[in-house]
Amino acid sequence: MRVIAGTHRGRRLRHPQGLRLRPTSEKVREALFSILGNRLPHCRFLDLYAGTGAMAIEALSRGASHATCVESDPAALKLLRQNVHDCAMASSLTLYAQPVERFLSHPDLWGGEYDVVFADPPYTMVTELTSIFMNSAIDRLLAPDSWFIIEHAAKTKLPPLLGSCVHLRSYRYGDTALSLYSRINQTPS
Numbered sequence: 001m002r003v004i005a006g007t008h009r010g011r012r013l014r015h016p017q018g019l020r021l022r023p024t025s026e027k028v029r030e031a032l033f034s035i036l037g038n039r040l041p042h043c044r045f046l047d048l049y050a051g052t053g054a055m056a057i058e059a060l061s062r063g064a065s066h067a068t069c070v071e072s073d074p075a076a077l078k079l080l081r082q083n084v085h086d087c088a089m090a091s092s093l094t095l096y097a098q099p100v101e102r103f104l105s106h107p108d109l110w111g112g113e114y115d116v117v118f119a120d121p122p123y124t125m126v127t128e129l130t131s132i133f134m135n136s137a138i139d140r141l142l143a144p145d146s147w148f149i150i151e152h153a154a155k156t157k158l159p160p161l162l163g164s165c166v167h168l169r170s171y172r173y174g175d176t177a178l179s180l181y182s183r184i185n186q187t188p189s
Contacts, residue, residue: 001013001014001015001026001052001054002026003054003057003058003061003087004026004029004030004033004058005033005058005061005062006058006060006061006062006063007061008057008060008061008087009061011061011086011087013052013053013054013057013083013086013087014052014079014082014083014086015052015054015079016051016052016075016076016079024051024054024055024120024151024176025173025176027173028151028173028176028178029054029055029058031171031173031178032055032118032149032178033058033059033062035149035171035178035180036116036147039115039116039147040059040062040063040064040116041062041063041064042063042064042065043059043064043065043114043115043116044064044065044066044067044068044112044113044114044115044116044143045059045060045064045066045067045068045114045115045116045117045118046067046068046070046114046116046117046118046141047059047067047068047069047070047118047120048070048100048103048117048118048119048120048121048129049070049071049100049119049120049121049122050069050070050071050076050080050095050120051071051073051076051079051080051120052076052079052080052083053069053071053079053080053083053084053093053095054083055118055120056068056069056093057083057084057087057089057093059116060087060089060092060093061087064092064116065092066092066093066094067089067092067093067094068093068094068095068096068110068111068114069093069094069095069096070095070096070098070100070103071095071096071097072097072098072099072100077095077097080095081095094111096109100119100121100129100132101132104132104133104141107140107141110140110141113140113141113142113143113146114141114142114143114146115143115146115147116146116147116148116149117141117142117146117147117148117149118149118151119148119149119150119151120150120151121150121152123152123153123156126150126152126153126156126158127156129150130150130158130159130162133148133162133163133165138162138163138164138165139163139164139183142164142165142183143183144183145182145183146182146183147180147181147182147183148162148165148180148181148182148183149178149179149180149181150178150179150181151176151177151178152176152177152179153175153176153177154172154173154174154175154176154177155175156177158170158179162181164183164184165181165182165183165184166181166182166184167179167180167181168180168181168182
């Protein structure tokens, strides 16, 4: 596993041995960052279920101003911390070693709104994640015109609305899909 583009292009990242963790494939990561395109420079990037941190590290390598990772698995946290250290990105990345549900229920931890939110929950937890977002303070999590992307099994159908976000499009890569949501801009009454 390596960083695909940007200032850390080609840098190898530590990855899990065995099947306990399921890192996003390089093909899907490359596709995601191609979709994000010019949204990355100077953005605040949130990586939920961050695993090894590859998505946040890629975002920072491509010009994001700050990344936040949320992960609770001890094995993943060890790899994530090593990857952040190896890439010398500690000053640009905040790590929360806790369940995503806890992080989302504490807006005081967020440090402001995010421009891009990426979530790669265990595929069996995608429905749980969507219900959390329907019942959380998602309006305060997302900046205006922000994007929210969920990686999930291609056979899983996600709802057309998640809180203040509307489904724009899904992209399929074999058994994996990326569903792209955008925050609906509210106009003052």
